[in-house]
Amino acid sequence: xxxxxxxxxxxxxxxxxxxxxxxxxxxxxxxxxxxxxxxxxxxxxxxxxxxxxxxxxxxxxxxxxxxxxxxxxxxxxxxxxxxxxxxxxxxxxxxxxxxxx
Ligand SMILES: [Zn+2]
Ligand SMILES: [Zn+2]
Numbered sequence: 001x002x003x004x005x006x007x008x009x010x011x012x013x014x015x016x017x018x019x020x021x022x023x024x025x026x027x028x029x030x031x032x033x034x035x036x037x038x039x040x041x042x043x044x045x046x047x048x049x050x051x052x053x054x055x056x057x058x059x060x061x062x063x064x065x066x067x068x069x070x071x072x073x074x075x076x077x078x079x080x081x082x083x084x085x086x087x088x089x090x091x092x093x094x095x096x097x098x099x100x101x
Pocket of ligand 2: 062
């Protein structure tokens with residue numbers, strides 16, 4: 001998925017301040033930003049609101065997946081531990097395991 005983030009206020013430094021309303025909490029903020037994902041535009045005043053609206057949810061523990069997460073058979077988990085417990089397999093590994101040190 002391609003995600004584009006545009007900072008609405010900072011994108012027009014010399015023009016008048018542009019206010020944008022966060023679609024999660026409704027806050028109007030001059031430094032709101034726009035996220036384009038799968039062709040849809042979303043406006044947020046903070047990354048917290050963006051995460052609330054857009055982050056996938058771990059199918060095992062239910063937490064918001066803010067990092068890389070892990071995908072097994074089209075199911076999304078926050079970490080390899082959740083993936084292993086949910087799938088009963090031991091093939092799920094965090095990406096960090098593959099990094100050569
Ligand atoms: Zn907000
Ligand atoms: Zn989890």
